[in-house]
Amino acid sequence: MSMEYRTLARLFHADRSMDSYANHDRLVRQRLEADSTFTTGIGTPLGELFIATPRCVCMLTQKVLLAERQVSAMWRSIPGVMRWNYIYHAISEELLATNEMEGVRSTRKETEAAVAAARQARTEGDMEKARFGEFAKLYLNLTNRDVELPKTLEDIRDIYDKIALDEIDDKNRPDGELFRKGDVEVQGPHGTVIHSGVSSEARISALLAQMMDLARSDTIPFLQRAIASHFLFEYIHPFYDGNGRTGRYLLALYLSNDLTLPTVLSLSRTIAENKNEYYKAFTEAEDKLNSGELTFFVYTILGLIERAQESLIEELGVKIDQLDKATVLRDELRREHALSTNATLLLYAVMQEELFDTTKSMTLEDAGGDLMLTKQTIRKYVDELAGASLIEFTGRRPLRFRASGALRTRIQAKREWGME
Template sequence: MPYPTLEKLFYADTTSNRFTNHESLLQSRLSNESTFRTGIQLEYGELFLAVPRELSRETEHALRRERRVSALWRALPPVALGAYIRSLILDEVVYSNEMEGVHSTRREIEIALDHVQAAAQGAQENGRLEHTPFVELARLYLTLTKAPSMPCSLEDIRAIYDSVVADAIDPKDLPGDALFRSGQVVVENERGKVIHRGVSPESEIERMMTQWLALSRDEEIPELYSALMCHFLFGYIHPFYDGNGRTGRYLLALHLSSPLSQPTALSLSRVIAENKAAYYKAFDTTERKLNHAEGTHFVLELLNLIGLAQENLIADLEGKRSALDTLNERLNALEGKLSQRECSTLYYATQMQLYNSFQETKLDDLSRYLEVSKPTARKTLAALCDEHGLMERVSQRPPIYKLTQKGVDELGLAGV
């Protein structure tokens, strides 16, 4: 029998002692030596995590899948790895925004990423960078690829929030000079029923966000569990008027980037968006009065979503890796027709075809990869376009190329 909620057991008890039995069961779960207690008081009790058999099993399954994801990730060539991590960032941002009704396209986020990286290399004027939509959000997500640390102060959390919602929030919904909101907020469902009231007043928000910081650094709780419990707690506190969902999901990716791999941490928003009903139900289950703030079912559901993200990654990476493994054979067959530099260009373009969201080969990037001048790289691309029909130019400024259908077929990429 699956691990039942306290609420379910209460309604299943038809005796006259069900209130007493319910309290005894709650105390039994709280006092169990395997239970992780947070000391954080919510409306209906102390937030805690029991560790039933189901949780141990799901954790083991997640760690097994994670080993497979990590092995596939480490096996990627550097070019493919860089292209794939950018693709994951694009999806993570777009899906997280979409859940909150914020429209952003992959192309917009791609442009923002390009501008942030160009600025870091000193090749971008600050004025242009400042007027690029979602540039602060792009900069924030790029930090996830560089072993970032969790926020250490309430000011750090506010700074993260400002970056997440930049260019995508009504100024009237910003807290202003205060760190968090000062007024009350309620969350309603599509029928207008109130399903959650955020913590208030502001002093209570600050107190509970300080507890959030302590929970995020609690070394007595396994990091995977504390990350998921923190995600619930952030949503429960609801510290801002708007943008809580996007900020909470970024903080979740940030927290999970330590116990899990980068690709897994950057794949959750898409899975959450595809399973919104289960995701929101997990919050509701923990908040229900008769469940007394038990976070076990929330953690179980989030582990299930992590598992879906891992399975999708494994299937995608294995399929693309198989195509990449056979590429050398295809290039060997073309050696008599193509120069070594042309073969190297096709190898690069194939990685872009498989791992880049737009399947594009940019002249600037290719010249760096080949370690040749741009005119030399352009000449190589021209030969592949005009003489062999394997590539085509799809943009003049900036110069961008893609494999043609002939190129896709001859390199064995059809259907991948």
């Protein structure tokens, strides 16, 4: 990490004098009492948790916020059908990445089915139990701008139940009132203990209450407080199993008020791709010699957010480019087949599905929802496109359709034409 700012532990090890302990204590006090330090008031065996604001953190924060403006502008330029497809796909990938980090076996097929079930529940208020379906529903809730942050200990337990309970062995289920009663150790890859969770349910509950206050605090900048809350949740480790997935969802939730949805939804994937760096940030923050300083932890997670944004900007750039070509093709086809306005809108939706969706077929409900028309009305335009051989039916009950072979060939030709 190219930081001129150094951890208290490194400074202590570099101090060859006889007074290294006294010097260390003095440095800890200096950092804690500096004007540019945010203290949390949360006492732990490591010391009071605090975040300093060295230059590198300021610069990285600025980078993240400027990238957010770019992501936001790109996101707004994308039409609704594609935006939702992107969200569904991102949630499915997010579940996959966070499960994989915890060693929970899940396939892309399962996570896609979970998201499909959650979508259905959203529109029809009913849901067959898909594996990870509740988990998918939580991520889908992040699309509501006013999604509630947990306020009570019961809220946290409720989130945990939806995310992890179905996947937890009976012996690892919470055995306290809400959390675990016994102690828990987290082992590293070689069986060494890298972390011991907080002891006693009373202490777990007290610290979680402080975590919820911290996440809402208006005296600490939002990125810093969301990231510090994430550290605290994993440090407390309130459950025997499933803490990682629950903590990463809470991080997404805490960030979702202030960052764009695509950024928030691509974070677990970026963390999974850089998991050694992510775990190292925890180990460093828990070094006793760092005395509760979370500055480096904040810096690492900000760096991961920035990386998520970088790949997102690239990904959205490609999609916007494809969309521009699809618009040109849509107008050509409208003239060739003398399509009505609504049939043209439907054609555009079908083309977006073809370009950006994993499932690649639409129902009358999907189409009606996209164009704000009833099922009966939309039927007419579906027939119009079928008559022009622009769509083909993939199912009759319910009626499902997608771009026809001829249309797919035209889309493909346009895509390749743009790749020179």
